[in-house]
Amino acid sequence: MAHQAHSYHMVDPSPWPILGASAALLTTSGLTMWFHFHSPYLLIMGLTSTALVMLQWWRDVVRESTFQGHHTPTVQKGLRYGMVLFITSEAFFFLGFFWAFFHSSLAPTPELGGQWPPVGIKPLNPMEVPLLNTAILLASGVTVTWAHHSITEARRKQAIFALTLTVLLGFYFTALQAMEYYEAPFSIADGVYGSTFFVATGFHGLHVIIGSTFLSVCLLRLIKYHFTSNHHFGFEAAAWYWHFVDVVWLFLYIAIYWWGS
Amino acid sequence: QGLKPLVPTESPGPDAIFGTSKPGLPATDTFLGTNKVPDLQKVFQRSDGLPVHLKRGYPDRMLYRTTMALTIGGTFYCLVALYIASQPKTK
Numbered sequence: 001m002a003h004q005a006h007s008y009h010m011v012d013p014s015p016w017p018i019l020g021a022s023a024a025l026l027t028t029s030g031l032t033m034w035f036h037f038h039s040p041y042l043l044i045m046g047l048t049s050t051a052l053v054m055l056q057w058w059r060d061v062v063r064e065s066t067f068q069g070h071h072t073p074t075v076q077k078g079l080r081y082g083m084v085l086f087i088t089s090e091a092f093f094f095l096g097f098f099w100a101f102f103h104s105s106l107a108p109t110p111e112l113g114g115q116w117p118p119v120g121i122k123p124l125n126p127m128e129v130p131l132l133n134t135a136i137l138l139a140s141g142v143t144v145t146w147a148h149h150s151i152t153e154a155r156r157k158q159a160i161f162a163l164t165l166t167v168l169l170g171f172y173f174t175a176l177q178a179m180e181y182y183e184a185p186f187s188i189a190d191g192v193y194g195s196t197f198f199v200a201t202g203f204h205g206l207h208v209i210i211g212s213t214f215l216s217v218c219l220l221r222l223i224k225y226h227f228t229s230n231h232h233f234g235f236e237a238a239a240w241y242w243h244f245v246d247v248v249w250l251f252l253y254i255a256i257y258w259w260g261s
Numbered sequence: 262q263g264l265k266p267l268v269p270t271e272s273p274g275p276d277a278i279f280g281t282s283k284p285g286l287p288a289t290d291t292f293l294g295t296n297k298v299p300d301l302q303k304v305f306q307r308s309d310g311l312p313v314h315l316k317r318g319y320p321d322r323m324l325y326r327t328t329m330a331l332t333i334g335g336t337f338y339c340l341v342a343l344y345i346a347s348q349p350k351t352k
Contacts, residue, residue, distance in 0.1 A: 012313045014312065022332045025336065026335040029342065033346070036346070049328060060313050066301075067302050067305035
């Protein structure tokens with residue numbers, strides 16, 4: 001069997017990139033069909049195929065790393081760069097929505113009554129559930145760091161406990177936020193206040209769900225002995241993402257919930 | 262680091278996470294299951310020429326074919342739907 005004279009990973013031919021692109025096509029055109037023609041079938045096919053591609057592609061990454069040993073330090077460095085760049089791009093994504101919020105709230109128009117919050121809007125009390133949500137995410141940042149230290153110290157039970165706590169805190173945040181959405185006295189259709197509030201917090205909530213899913217997968221892999229005390233990049237990537245989600249919430253809380261009320 | 266000739270790929274090894282109180286014990290921990298990674302490493306490193314997405318045989322093939330069918334079928338459905346949607350409304 002030939003051996004490579006370099007430390008990079010030459011991947012096996014894989015169908016997931018092209019099928020992932022097709023899944024994106026189905027999802028976007030499915031949205032169009034649903035919006036304009038009330039037909040959800042294409043969208044359902046798109047979301048299902050997207051989920052299937054994601055499942056199999058990431059499954060293959062786990063196979064290539066944990067079972068085939070392709071993730072050399074060189075490869076891991078590239079993955080670190082990749083995750084940092086991805087999170088940076090997400091930061092810019094949220095920056096846009098914060099721009100929109102400040103554009104409308106720093107100089108409220110006469111149509112809004114010249115004030116922020118606009119006339120007729122009863123904002124949520126930042127000292128109630130939103131403050132609890134802040135505490136939950138901050139605590140989850142502590143527990144994920146505790147889990148990381150436990151992994152590097154090869155303490156299996158402690159690592160599993162700390163990561164489980166982190167995931168549970170994430171679910172608790174999502175549940176509370178869903179309840180807040182249901183109980184809120186204003187909706188996304190309530191002018192620019194509703195738009196900026198629900199789009200910014202809504203995308204944040206989606207990222208909490210994504211981050212919780214990522215951490216849950218890491219928990220499963222931790223239980224299955226995939227991580228070693230000095231090689232567990234999947235977990236580190238999940239932890240970075242989770243800290244990013246936490247930081248975005250802090251900005252949301254201070255700007256939209258607190259200053260904006 | 263620089264390129265070294267015949268760099269060995271880093272083996273994940275049996276250095277898995279051990280029990281809480283005494284790190285250093287052999288991997289006989291049974292908390293929430295035993296370590297099956299070495300067995301899986303053998304399975305996935307078999308020289309059978311299969312790509313990683315089909316390495317496990319039957320279950321991989323079925324999942325791949327399902328995904329393929331859904332995606333390719335969906336793409337045709339999408340093109341048909343877009344063709345129909347692009348027709349002007351004749352009332």
